Amino acid sequence: MAVHPPAALAAIGYQPEWLAVLGEDFMRRALAGGVLVAVAAGVLGYFVVIRRHAFAAHALAHIGFPGATGAVLLGLPVTLGLLAFCTAGGLAIGWFGRRWADREVATGTILGFATGLGVLFSSMGTRSAATVTSVLFGNLLAIAPDQLAVFAGCTVVLVGVMALIARPLTFASLNPEVAEAKGVPVRALGVAFMVLLALVITMAVQVVGTLLLFGLVVTPAATALLMTARPAAVVACSTALGAVAVVLGLVLSAMFDLPPSFPIVALSFLGWLLALAVSRRGAASRD
Amino acid sequence: MTAGERGPALVLDGAAVDRGGRRIWSHGSLTVPGGAAVVVIGPNGSGKTTLLEVVLGTCPLAEGRVTVLGEPPRRGNPRIGYVPQHYAATVGDAVRARDLVALGLTGTRWGLGRLRPDERARVDAALDAVGAAEFADRRMARLSGGQQQRVAIAQALVGDPDLLLLDEPLAHLDVRHQQEIVDVLRGIHQEREVTVLVVAHDLNPLLPVLTAGVYLVDGHPHYAEIGDVVDEELLTHLYGARVKVVRTAQGDLFMRSG
Numbered sequence: 001m002a003v004h005p006p007a008a009l010a011a012i013g014y015q016p017e018w019l020a021v022l023g024e025d026f027m028r029r030a031l032a033g034g035v036l037v038a039v040a041a042g043v044l045g046y047f048v049v050i051r052r053h054a055f056a057a058h059a060l061a062h063i064g065f066p067g068a069t070g071a072v073l074l075g076l077p078v079t080l081g082l083l084a085f086c087t088a089g090g091l092a093i094g095w096f097g098r099r100w101a102d103r104e105v106a107t108g109t110i111l112g113f114a115t116g117l118g119v120l121f122s123s124m125g126t127r128s129a130a131t132v133t134s135v136l137f138g139n140l141l142a143i144a145p146d147q148l149a150v151f152a153g154c155t156v157v158l159v160g161v162m163a164l165i166a167r168p169l170t171f172a173s174l175n176p177e178v179a180e181a182k183g184v185p186v187r188a189l190g191v192a193f194m195v196l197l198a199l200v201i202t203m204a205v206q207v208v209g210t211l212l213l214f215g216l217v218v219t220p221a222a223t224a225l226l227m228t229a230r231p232a233a234v235v236a237c238s239t240a241l242g243a244v245a246v247v248l249g250l251v252l253s254a255m256f257d258l259p260p261s262f263p264i265v266a267l268s269f270l271g272w273l274l275a276l277a278v279s280r281r282g283a284a285s286r287d
Numbered sequence: 288m289t290a291g292e293r294g295p296a297l298v299l300d301g302a303a304v305d306r307g308g309r310r311i312w313s314h315g316s317l318t319v320p321g322g323a324a325v326v327v328i329g330p331n332g333s334g335k336t337t338l339l340e341v342v343l344g345t346c347p348l349a350e351g352r353v354t355v356l357g358e359p360p361r362r363g364n365p366r367i368g369y370v371p372q373h374y375a376a377t378v379g380d381a382v383r384a385r386d387l388v389a390l391g392l393t394g395t396r397w398g399l400g401r402l403r404p405d406e407r408a409r410v411d412a413a414l415d416a417v418g419a420a421e422f423a424d425r426r427m428a429r430l431s432g433g434q435q436q437r438v439a440i441a442q443a444l445v446g447d448p449d450l451l452l453l454d455e456p457l458a459h460l461d462v463r464h465q466q467e468i469v470d471v472l473r474g475i476h477q478e479r480e481v482t483v484l485v486v487a488h489d490l491n492p493l494l495p496v497l498t499a500g501v502y503l504v505d506g507h508p509h510y511a512e513i514g515d516v517v518d519e520e521l522l523t524h525l526y527g528a529r530v531k532v533v534r535t536a537q538g539d540l541f542m543r544s545g
Contacts, residue, residue, distance in 0.1 A: 167396055175387070
């Protein structure tokens, strides 16, 4: 009985034709789409960490779930459903949770309700099982050409808006009271950031899925922050780390016929572990 | 403008403020002269921080008038530097001291772009003025409470303000670090033409700097020279606890006794 390897292990095998697979159209779109999302997520990730929005990011991904299943129910594009629910969720969290302590509770409450809706919608639909799987775990290999165009447009808008608001947003994130007194529109920036975050999450959910979203939105920024504290360097690093994780992850997925979400978040996690070990050692030798 | 021809830093005229439908204080009529170093004292909930917010323009008056540095208060007045209470609590562990100070200069600016050389020099000067140059490149979370407070003051100072507002700058600091911060404040007050308004619970460590006080008692703010604020009867009434003032050769010292 122990002679046969479990079926799950047998499914993971080296694919000798992986180089050819990488050249396929769907793989090229996956690479381009994944890198675009990694860039957008890397830019936003720094602010997710300094604003302590990690839980909000996690929640928004789950809030998108009923959006996706609801869209399938109504015969609408999944991206539209994700975007509508993530944006509404982002606005609600930004509005109700002005202070960090309030935000945790508001976020959790909205998250709970949204997940309930997701269960309802997915039980109502007959065709939704595949959508549920792809929303939960991502489906980078199924990115369509028009989806890629949407990703490109969103990334350009995100990077442009972030370049415009980066400095006041940093000020409002780190010293909200001082920034408020200095005339920075702290509240409006907070809401704007939640909308931008909703946009990134709408894209990232389609790459790595709701359950693995952290690996692309938070982990690269956290890793970059272990390496440097200069804001511009952190953004550059987290963008690069995310892009490398996506590219190498796709290569590994082609080589071993894995769903790409896993190698992407696994590489992201390994990078974080490595940075943690190096920074711990550095700190120990300094003290 | 030299110290001699400088106008008052703050004028309240029949001022009153409400918060959440409740009157915080009223009948505020006082003048804080330019260049003064003024402590704001009063029991918890008497509206000390609210007074700072009135000055900052983030809390409108319910009644009366207020003039700050000769004009109506307005948010974003670059002539005011502000260090809120619990400054470091919102900062997190991901930012260097130097970058925070730079935000005091450029944080309101839209768009990207590096610091100009003259701005970099001003950041360095502010860090120097508070004795924070040696740890300017370290992360805030790695600094002690006293060092973090120095960085906070440097951020408020970097815009070269005419009025510096500090909310409980000595809270949660041990005696030695309290003295260091007071030394920093004294240096700033002596070397720059700046009016200092500092909210505090304990007057003792600040006495070497202070020239006057605003005390909030029975729902009204009053202004007095520091010699008249450090008064047994006043402080006892203010805090609702017996306070004894002991005068020493070094200067005034107030003590609390149960």
